[in-house]
Amino acid sequence: MRAVRCEQGHVHLVEVERPRGEGVRVKVAATGICGSDLHLLTSGFPLPATLGHEIAGITENGTPVTIEPMAVCGICPACLSGNYNHCVLGAGVFTIGIGRDGGFADELIVPERCLVPLPSGLPVGDACLAEPLSVAVHGIAMVDLKSSDKVAVVGGGSIGLCAVAVAKEVTPHVTLIARHDAQKLAGERLGASAEASGDYDVVIECAGTSSSMADAVRLCRNRATLLMLATYWEGLTLPAFEVCGKELKIRSSASYARNGAVRDFDVAVAIMARNPAIASSIISHRLPLDAAVEAFDVARNRAAGAIKVVLAP
Secondary structure, three states: OEEEEEEOOEEEEEEOOOOOOOOEEEEEEEEEOOHHHHHHHHHOOOOOOOOOOEEEEEEOOOOEEEEOOEOOOOOOHHHHHOOHHHOOOOHHHHEEOOOEOOOOEOEEEEOHHHEEEOOOOOOOOOHHHHHHHHHHHHHHHOOOOOOOOOEEEEOOOHHHHHHHHHHHOOOOOEEEEOOOHHHHHHHHHOOOEOOOOOOEEEEEEOOOOHHHHHHHHHHEEEEEEEEEOOOOOOOOOOOHHHHHHOOOEEEEOOOOOEEOOEEHHHHHHHHHHHOOHHHHHHEEEEEEHHHHHHHHHHHHOHHHOOOEEEEEO
16 A cells, blocks of 8 residues: 655655554545644654554544544553543654554554544544644643633644634634734634734744744733643743743643543544534645645645645545
8 A cells, every 4th residue: 555654854655565453444534744744854753654643534344533643551640540642652652643654544553542433514534634623622621711711822823723713612702823824814714813902811822933932922911821732843932021020821732632531532523523614724735645745845835825734545
C-alpha cells in the first residue's frame, strides 16, 4: 500500500507492506496536515513511522470513525485517572503518526480504544478535523468559560479557528486576531469579530511565539485568564511585568484526554456534527494521497490561503 514517510526533512510517498498485528484495521478516508508535522520535518527529530495524526476512516465492519491518536499504556496512574495525555510511555512513543504508523497511508491498524464513532450527519471526510478541535475542547474546559465572557483568540491557524468554534459554543463574544486574509475570513464564517475592542476576560494564545504572547497579554483585562493553547517549539519570552501587574491567571494545555466518562474527542465530534461551518471554514484544501509532496508545500504557504490541508487516499 501507499504511505508517506520522512527522509532528511522531506516527505516521500512510498510503497510499504500492509499493516499487521493486533488492533482494528481502518481504511483511511482523510488525514490532515498539522503544523507539528511541518515542524517535525525540519527539527531533526527521528521519524521512523508513517506520518499523520489527524485521521478519519472506515473500519472493516463499515463504521465511520475518527481516531484519537494515542496508543497509551492504559495502566499507569495518568491513564487510569483519564489524563492519558500524560501517559508514562511519552508522547514520542504513544502518538500515532509520530511514534507509530499514522494516517498518511491507505490504511492503518489502531487499538480499539482509539476509535471514536461518528455521529449522524458528520461526513467522514471532514472528521479528521476532530483532532485539532479536541485540543481546543480540552484547553477551553480548563478556564470555566461563561456566556458573558469576552474572549479573544490570538492566531488564525487551525488551532486558533478551532478555539473560536469551541468558544462560540459558550459565548457570543469572540474576537479573532489573525494574520492572513483567509484566516480572518474563516473566523468571520465561524462568527468571530475581526476587530479587537476593549479588554478581554479570556485570551487564548494559539500562535506560539513571543510576539503573539505579548499581544495576548495586552488584550487581557486585569485578573483575566490567559490560556496557552499553542505549541511553543522555540521557547517563549513572557512579558512578566505586565502579567504580574494585571494579576493574570495563566493556564497551559496539552493535547486532549477524558473528563469522567467523556473524551474531549466525543465532545469535538458532537460539536462538528451540529456545526458544519467548522469543516467548511477550516479545511482549505483537499488533495489525493499521490499528491502528498505538493500537499505539504501547500500547507507551508499560509500567506497563499492554506489553513487545513487534507490528504484523502
